[in-house]
Amino acid sequence: MSRVRTPVVTRWFDGEEEDFRLLGTRCARCAAVFFPREDAFCRNPGCSGGELVEVALSRRGRVWSYTDGRYRPPAPYLSDPELPWEPYTLIAAELAAERMVVLGQAVPGVTVADLKVGMEVEVVPGVLGADPENPSTTWTTWNWRPVGVPA
């Protein structure tokens, strides 16, 4: 059975390997950046509203903070209750150019012991896992990976 790789949300990220990017939008009038993407209206209260153009976010940022999840999160997180829970690490990364903080799961294998606030991380393609109700579907996502740490 061939697996279908489906983004967990559409149009939030795109590309392969080195070209993988988070996708946001930018207001053509005031230059405000939005992630998750804002396609309907500019949320800057000082802006009368401009065209919202898709923009790729910076690939690299610095760790603002981090934690992990020692217990299985509730639905709608997709995880198979038949399998033992494997904690994952969560990283909040600060992007200098966009002046914003973006959350993401760390690449598998990275634990809180590997991380420090201020450390450089880069965005890479990631896998959330198979859909427990539809095992032919694999949900894809983005991960933060410490720069210099092998995948």
Place this chain on the structure above:
Amino acid sequence: MTGDVAVLGVGMHPWGKWGRGFVEYGTVAARAALADAGVDWRDVTSVVGADTVRGGYPGYVAGATFAKALGWQGARVASVYAACASGAQAIGTARAQLLAGLADVVLVVGADAAPKGFFRPAGGDRPDDPDWLRFRVLGATNPAYFALYARRRMAVHGETLEDFAQVKVKNAALGALNPHARYRTAVTPEEVAGSAVVADPLRLLDICATSDGAAALVLSTLEYARRHSTAAPVRIRAVSTVTPTYPNTVLDLPDIATDSAVAARPAERAFRASVAHAAYEEAGIGPDDLSLAEVYDLSTALELQWYEDLGLCGEGEGAKLLRDGATTLGGRIPVNTSGGLASFGEAVPAQAIAQVCELTWQLRGAAGARQVEGARAGITANQGLFGHGSSVVAVR
């Protein structure tokens, strides 16, 4: 003060896991508040309910649900939802009606029967809901956010796990003195350190539980209070329900990212500090005038953050304030004399109302073993998901 309303009565249903419905809890709290006020339910001209979302339709129309349970008597009604700030918005709604002359005595009720385990979003596929998305995409629970804040404080301010544990030790000791609290036993730093890690660096005992519980207030105009021969009632002097200002640059539950600060300069005060600032401005007082504060200790580390956001100390000095003993009973500014969420657990629509119950008991000098001597003014602070400010100032 023209903006004041009187707190005639306060009431609670004890918090815990009782296995019954929120209407029962709310009705018990409401009857207790009415009895405390000495007001007949049939004389109440407006009832405001803080909504209980998990209760389905009866929960979404909480004001009318409590009015029906107490016996329909024709009062004006409102139901409000603002996540953890629901109780503050209910108080704000009641106060606006009183000040506008639309009602002269208002019953405010919040009650919940919380599910076990992590809070989770409502069911269904809702990819346009940020709360649904953070679970779906990241599995980011509420404790995960508390842990991100805690780790950040450790990195920026040098706080330690021991500092966090000490908040729990303080609040558990105060909760042990409160008959309405769910947890009424002292906790040691070793017990906090020995509890399971939920989201590094936070342990089970650093994070508040979910509870069943209810709280209610009877509020009136000062005129009504005088006629009712309540000579010097506790007064609510300010209710802050402000929203953030763009760009909101502190990662907030349930968002996946902060606003970008590229196109607009961030406000001088971050959101939590702006909630308190609005309350101080409205009340015409400052942090130095306070006798006590009730803050949202969803996690131990978050209580330290509130010290700074309320202006009880400078930025980065929260742990020092705690270590100096300033925030415990007998200190310069006792915080969470009720025992806080550490001792109560979350019952979402009830908690902001419960904070005002505690201020009222303290300002009346009726808080028993946890009494702050000579209490004259107090503030509450919390924050509702999706950008709801919540802060109340009460004075005597």
